[in-house]
Amino acid sequence: MAALLADNLxxxxxxxxxxxxxxxxxxxxxxVGLIRxxxxxxxxxxxxxxxxxxxxxxxxxxxxxxxxxHHQRHVVPLVQKCLREAGVDASxxxxxxxxxxxxxxxxxxxxxxxARVLARLWRVPLVPVNHCVAHIxxxxxxxxxxxxxxLYVSGGNTQVLAFSxxxxxxxxxxxxxxxxxxLDRFARVLGLSNDPSPGYNIEKCAxxxxxFAPLPYVVKGMDVSFSGLLTFISQNAPKLLAGGYTPSxxxxxxxxxxxxxxxxxxxxxxxxxxxxxxxxxxxxxxNRRLQAMMAAMARGRGGACCDMDHRYCVDNGAMIAQAxxxxxxxxxxxxxxxxxxxxxxxTDEVEAVWRRPTxx
Amino acid sequence: MSALAxxxxxxxxxxxxxxxxxxxGAEARxxxxxxxxxxxxxxxxxxxxxxxxxxDGRLRRDRTLAEARALARCRARGVPAPAVLGVDAARCVxxxxxxxxxxxxxxxxxxxxxxxxxxxxxxxxxxxxxxxHAAGLVHGDLTTSNAVCRAAxxxxxxxxxxxxASAQVEDRAVDLYVLERALASTxxxxxxxxxxxxxxxxxxxxxxxxxxxxxxxxxxxxxKRECFG
Numbered sequence: 001m002a003a004l005l006a007d008n009l010x011x012x013x014x015x016x017x018x019x020x021x022x023x024x025x026x027x028x029x030x031x032v033g034l035i036r037x038x039x040x041x042x043x044x045x046x047x048x049x050x051x052x053x054x055x056x057x058x059x060x061x062x063x064x065x066x067x068x069x070h071h072q073r074h075v076v077p078l079v080q081k082c083l084r085e086a087g088v089d090a091s092x093x094x095x096x097x098x099x100x101x102x103x104x105x106x107x108x109x110x111x112x113x114x115a116r117v118l119a120r121l122w123r124v125p126l127v128p129v130n131h132c133v134a135h136i137x138x139x140x141x142x143x144x145x146x147x148x149x150x151l152y153v154s155g156g157n158t159q160v161l162a163f164s165x166x167x168x169x170x171x172x173x174x175x176x177x178x179x180x181x182x183l184d185r186f187a188r189v190l191g192l193s194n195d196p197s198p199g200y201n202i203e204k205c206a207x208x209x210x211x212f213a214p215l216p217y218v219v220k221g222m223d224v225s226f227s228g229l230l231t232f233i234s235q236n237a238p239k240l241l242a243g244g245y246t247p248s249x250x251x252x253x254x255x256x257x258x259x260x261x262x263x264x265x266x267x268x269x270x271x272x273x274x275x276x277x278x279x280x281x282x283x284x285x286x287n288r289r290l291q292a293m294m295a296a297m298a299r300g301r302g303g304a305c306c307d308m309d310h311r312y313c314v315d316n317g318a319m320i321a322q323a324x325x326x327x328x329x330x331x332x333x334x335x336x337x338x339x340x341x342x343x344x345x346x347t348d349e350v351e352a353v354w355r356r357p358t359x360x
Numbered sequence: 361m362s363a364l365a366x367x368x369x370x371x372x373x374x375x376x377x378x379x380x381x382x383x384x385g386a387e388a389r390x391x392x393x394x395x396x397x398x399x400x401x402x403x404x405x406x407x408x409x410x411x412x413x414x415x416d417g418r419l420r421r422d423r424t425l426a427e428a429r430a431l432a433r434c435r436a437r438g439v440p441a442p443a444v445l446g447v448d449a450a451r452c453v454x455x456x457x458x459x460x461x462x463x464x465x466x467x468x469x470x471x472x473x474x475x476x477x478x479x480x481x482x483x484x485x486x487x488x489x490x491x492x493h494a495a496g497l498v499h500g501d502l503t504t505s506n507a508v509c510r511a512a513x514x515x516x517x518x519x520x521x522x523x524x525a526s527a528q529v530e531d532r533a534v535d536l537y538v539l540e541r542a543l544a545s546t547x548x549x550x551x552x553x554x555x556x557x558x559x560x561x562x563x564x565x566x567x568x569x570x571x572x573x574x575x576x577x578x579x580x581x582x583x584k585r586e587c588f589g
Contacts, residue, residue: 212414221500221522260411260419264386271386293410300409 006146007163008354011329015039018094018329019047021082021118022321023075025111026103026131027155028054028062030071032078033318034086034093035325044141044325047086049318050078055195059188068106075114082317090122097324100128101345103156108341116339126339127324127332131315132157132347135281136168137326138319143306149275151266151294152347154282154315155180158262159347160222160269166357167348171269172222179258180284182226186254189234190247202251203287209252213245217257222268224261229254259290263297276303285313326354374404374451387423387521392458399458400445403427406452420452423521428454430497430523437495440488440516459516465504465546467512468553477512482553484515486560489535492517493565498531499523503542529567533574536561540575 018037024030031051035044054070056062083090098115101108119126136150150161150168158174180199187198192205216232218225233240233254240250266278278298280291285307295305312319330353379391379402391402405420424447431454434441446455462470464485471477485507492499499506500522508516526532539557544550558575562568 212412214414214418217415217419256412256415260408260415263410264408268386296410297408 005140005144007356008146008326009330009356011037011039011042012331018325019088019092020095020097020127020321020325020328021079021093022097022129022134022317022319022324023079023111023115023118024099024131024134024315024317024320025071025075025107026099026101027107027315028067028070029315030054030074030078030107030111031315031317031320032075032082033316033321034082034088035318035321037325037329044322046318047088048082048084049316050081050085051314051316052078053196058191058193060194061184061188064104064106067104068110071107071110075111078317079114079118093122093124095119095125095127095324095328096122097127097129097320097328098339098341099131099134099320100340101131101342103131103341103343105341105343108343112339112341125328125333126336127328128334128339128341129320129324129327130345130347130350131320132159132161133168133350133352134319134323136161136279136347137323138312138316139279139281139306139308141322142308142312143279145277145279145304145306147275148277148279148306149266149270149273150279150281151262151285152282153179153262153280153284153290155184155284157282158224158226160265161347162269162273162275163352163355164273164358166351166353166355168350168352169348170346171272172224172265175220175223175225176227177230179224179226179262180282182230182258183254183284185230186233186250189237190250197283199284199287202255203289205248206251206255206289208248209246209250211245211249211252212256213240213250213253215253215257217261219261219264222265222272224265226258229258255287255289259287259293262290263293266294267297267301270298270301270303276301278303278305280305280307281313283314286310326352330354373406374402374448374453376402385521395445395455398445399460401442401456401458403454403456404452421449424452424454425449427520427523430520430525431456433495433497433525434492434517434520437491439491439495439497440514441492441520442516442518459508459510459518461509461511461516463505464507464509464515467509468504468547471512478553479556480512481509481515482556483560484509484513486557486562487564488515488517489539489557490561490564490568493527493532493535493571496525496527497523498526498535500535500538502535502539504546505542529570529574530578532571533578536571536575537578540579 020035022033033049034047052074096115096119152159158178160172161168184198192201216229291307298305379393382390382392388403388405428447431444443457506519540554543553
């Protein structure tokens with residue numbers, strides 16, 4: 001339950017109740033969420049948000065084709081489950097929102113096709129949504145922080161963002177692989193389980209780590225780089241493990257190093273934009289150690305770190321519905337033919353029409 | 361002082377009687393002080409409580425030393441930059457000459473109506489960057505806030521926290537691109553300012569043609585720098 005956010009524009013007339021369905025499937029999770037806008041209170045309520053995750057055996061990652069097949073298998077049952085849990089009839093739905101990108105081609109396409117079919121079936125508009133913007137909007141609504149610096153960290157993305165002008169501008173980002181990808185791939189080196197997620201098992205393992213192994217630390221201004229660091233720790237893992245380091249020590253060293261890099265660039269962006277609050281979103285945002293480090297940094301700057309729980313941090317359908325309903329209510333309409341999906345879709349390509357523009 | 365700022369104090373924190381805080385960045389605090397009669401600044405890379413001590417100590421020490429080396433190289437090669445008066449590697453403090461004068465940012469804004477003075481300061485800035493690059497260094501964070509005007513035609517570059525040794529055309533072009541974006545985001549009608557700085561750079565740098573050609577490519581690539589502002 002969240003009221004109208006401080007930096008959002010008022011919903012233009014006709015300011016009516018609206019029910020939006022969101023479908024997400026850009027990576028290994030497929031989710032369907034329902035959000036209801038209540039004009040009397042200005043609140044956006046999540047009515048249901050079921051999800052299925054494609055988990056592969058230890059030592060392996062998820063490939064586009066198998067992931068797409070997983071999503072294709074689950075998307076229809078998830079839509080049915082979502083409607084059932086929410087207790088609404090399909091005829092009440094006002095628009096169908098789906099992830100246009102960025103993400104893996106096959107999985108994205110599978111969900112885009114599902115969204116297209118539903119929109120035709122129910123004769124409602126289709127709303128393409130940027131996955132990164134969806135994470136931000138769900139985070140803003142869930143934590144009720146209006147204008148934070150955002151650190152978006154997941155398996156596919158690593159970006160430091162802030163709203164400027166009419167868009168979420170990327171102030172810093174990874175220049176190679178995403179932080180979650182670095183963690184996932186190191187989990188494979190150690191043979192850790194992918195259930196519930198490799199990052200969670202690294203976090204658990206790191207709690208017993210004591211001995212710090214120095215690793216490359218690559219920060220360039222507000223950008224970060226993880227690929228050299230991953231190569232270094234992967235190649236040296238056998239030597240380190242034979243030389244007195246435990247797997248826990250390596251997880252601990254990896255986490256401490258890469259999270260310090262992320263907090264450092266976030267702090268630089270906060271100093272640059274003069275903002276005090278941080279919002280942590282994306283799957284890696286669930287990591288308690290990262291949350292604690294970010295909170296310590298934000299406190300030192302007189303602000304706070306708003307971290308979210310698993311329900312919103314990890315990919316889900318409701319966040320797609322949230323960003324989609326904002327755009328839809330503020331007049332954003334996509335021609336049917338332009339409702340495609342794309343693997344590459346930068347956060348700053350989207351005009352956030354629902355937010356009050358700032359001076360640049 | 362906030363709770364965390366206090367937590368960042370430790371045995372390594374220098375005694376700061378008679379120091380006055382001039383600015384606080386993301387990474388360091390800069391104080392003004394008097395060093396045996398010399399006007400000086402102390403740049404203290406304070407402890408970051410969010411990092412584990414082993415990592416924090418290494419990063420602060422390495423960066424302090426790297427900045428000192430870049431500044432020493434500037435001095436040796438005639439690049440206008442503050443003199444290093446002392447390095448306290450244990451406490452991560454750099455003692456530097458205090459350069460008197462307004463920042464180029466303030467100077468430009470105060471002299472918008474005076475083309476002669478405005479032209480002189482932009483030419484001096486372009487010349488200083490050319491000399492920096494000729495010395496085999498790139499600054500990494502060129503802005504009009506990171507340049508101090510001793511006089512209209514005497515600009516000193518400061519804050520070498522992100523500086524590095526590089527003679528690559530790409531790195532030099534990126535340096536100029538960062539400066540260009542900074543001018544555009546801090547000053548109105550920046551096109552003329554950028555042109556004046558680049559003209560001075562072209563006149564003073566040996567491989568200016570190559571660097572400026574690469575600058576066109578960096579601009580076309582655009583990327584995230586566009587969102588600065």
